[in-house]
Amino acid sequence: MKILIVDDFSTMRRIIKNLLRDLGFTNTAEADDGTTALPMLQSGSFDFLVTDWNMPGMTGIDLLRAVRADARLKHLPVLMVTAEAKRDQIIEAAQAGVNGYVVKPFTAQVLKEKIEKIFERVNG
Amino acid sequence: MEHQEPTSGDLESSLKTHARELIQYLEQGHFDQAAQLIHELAAVHDSELYREVGKLTRELHTAIVNFQIDPKYPQAQEVSQIADATERLSYVVHMTERAANRTMDLVEECAPLVNDLNDEAKTLSAEWKRFMRRELGVENFRELAKRIDLFLARSERDTQKLSGHLNDILLAQDYQDLTGQVIKRVTQLVTQVENDLVKLVLMASQVDRFTHLKHDHEQIRQEQQQQKAPSKGEGPQIHADKREDVVSNQDDVDDLLSSLGF
Numbered sequence: 318m319k320i321l322i323v324d325d326f327s328t329m330r331r332i333i334k335n336l337l338r339d340l341g342f343t344n345t346a347e348a349d350d351g352t353t354a355l356p357m358l359q360s361g362s363f364d365f366l367v368t369d370w371n372m373p374g375m376t377g378i379d380l381l382r383a384v385r386a387d388a389r390l391k392h393l394p395v396l397m398v399t400a401e402a403k404r405d406q407i408i409e410a411a412q413a414g415v416n417g418y419v420v421k422p423f424t425a426q427v428l429k430e431k432i433e434k435i436f437e438r439v440n441g
Numbered sequence: 442m443e444h445q446e447p448t449s450g451d452l453e454s455s456l457k458t459h460a461r462e463l464i465q466y467l468e469q470g471h472f473d474q475a476a477q478l479i480h481e482l483a484a485v486h487d488s489e490l491y492r493e494v495g496k497l498t499r500e501l502h503t504a505i506v507n508f509q510i511d512p513k514y515p516q517a518q519e520v521s522q523i524a525d526a527t528e529r530l531s532y533v534v535h536m537t538e539r540a541a542n543r544t545m546d547l548v549e550e551c552a553p554l555v556n557d558l559n560d561e562a563k564t565l566s567a568e569w570k571r572f573m574r575r576e577l578g579v580e581n582f583r584e585l586a587k588r589i590d591l592f593l594a595r596s597e598r599d600t601q602k603l604s605g606h607l608n609d610i611l612l613a614q615d616y617q618d619l620t621g622q623v624i625k626r627v628t629q630l631v632t633q634v635e636n637d638l639v640k641l642v643l644m645a646s647q648v649d650r651f652t653h654l655k656h657d658h659e660q661i662r663q664e665q666q667q668q669k670a671p672s673k674g675e676g677p678q679i680h681a682d683k684r685e686d687v688v689s690n691q692d693d694v695d696d697l698l699s700s701l702g703f
Contacts, residue, residue, distance in 0.1 A: 371674025
């Protein structure tokens with residue numbers, strides 16, 4: 318299970334990386350925005366994408382749309398972990414095909430639940 | 442006409458009275474006097490306008506002085522309080538980032554110590570239970586005693602280390618005091634700048650009145666609204682619990698998503 322973590326703040330990437338390791342996911346890579354993440358996704362064999370929304374360069378929502386528009390990536394499970402909390406934005410992300418949405422600040426428990434739920438649905 | 446500083450009320454009352462006089466002059470055929478009156482009215486209007494522009498200029502000057510930007514120097518930007526505030530905020534970003542990394546370094550050092558102690562305690566506990574049930578031979582017991590001895594020594598050493606790390610984690614939170622002070626100062630500056638700007642806007646609206654300029658505020662507001670594209674991201678929402686268009690926690694997100702069929 319290879320996971321890409323995309324966030325412009327290195328501390329947030331590190332927090333997510335540590336929480337994922339606690340959940341048993343040790344194979345992770347990091348990118349600081351959509352522009353750097355997309356080529357990594359296209360060339361690497363990632364099984365899961367965790368992305369922030371608000372980032373310089375390409376935002377998380379645009380990255381999500383780019384992933385869904387890419388024939389080889391369109392089934393990649395995507396979890397959004399973001400401070401963006403407007404109802405319209407959550408609806409926008411859902412319509413763009415997000416698999417889960419976690420608002421910051423979040424707990425380890427919430428992250429675990431959402432990831433498990435996504436895998437349940439993907440495998441089931 | 443007397444030469445006194447007219448106020449906006451003066452201008453209006455003088456317009457009213459002079460308008461009646463003007464009609465009288467015109468009806469009576471005194472065109473010279475009518476022309477003179479129109480000239481005087483224009484002069485009142487102009488002097489009023491000049492006065493407002495003058496006031497605005499002075500106010501603008503005060504505001505510039507308050508910002509401590511001297512337009513004579515090309516490096517004005519760098520020495521301004523705004524630039525100083527920007528630097529102060531960068532300091533906050535730097536300090537919070539450093540504290541977060543320091544804390545995570547220490548947590549990452551603690552985690553394997555705790556995990557190892559936990560693992561060894563579990564193994565020893567299982568062995569100890571076997572001993573209590575008299576299932577251990579002499580040779581095995583010697584082995585167990587040796588392991589317990591090592592474990593006790595290691596527990597002492599590692600818990601001391603953990604305690605030190607916990608103290609360091611505590612100390613790493615000292616950024617809150619320093620950054621709190623910086624943010625308070627920047628907040629004060631923003632409030633001051635806002636007050637000065639509001640004053641300027643009020644002065645400018647006076648000038649608008651005399652030059653009869655009209656702004657379509659509704660249109661300006663709509664244009665600003667359009668520029669705010671939500672897909673750009675807005676960052677954390679303040680007062681989320683008091684707003685209808687914003688979720689205030691993960692439960693709200695889950696409810697919203699399930700209402701969409703997630």
